[in-house]
Amino acid sequence: MSNPFEDENGRYLVLANAEGQHSLWPVSVEVPGGWDVVHGEDGRQGCLAFVNATWTDMRPRGLPVP
Template identity: 75%
Template sequence: MNDPFEDGNGRYLVLTNTTGQHSLWPVSIDVPPGWDVVHGDDTRQGCLDFIDAGWTDMRPRSLSTF
């Protein structure tokens, strides 16, 4: 069984939650409650590039205001 989270040839989404954290998510798996799609169907590398460009502060939003 292949791990859908590690498929170099798979298609992915970028999700974000209410604390501003991001997740790489396979398009073949339903988006979990509490997460929203912020970058649509793309390659794994395309999604990683999107995350690298836009998520520069890894702290949850509640901690990043200090």
């Protein structure tokens, strides 16, 4: 069985947590608690494009600004 998190032809969601961190998530795997769907079912490349366009600051929201 292949890893559903690395399937180039798989269907994914984009999740975000309270800190604004994003994750590609296979539609076949239950969304974990503390994460919300911010981009609905799409191909891997579509989800990556969404992440690249919207998650521009990789720092967690709770991190103090220097």
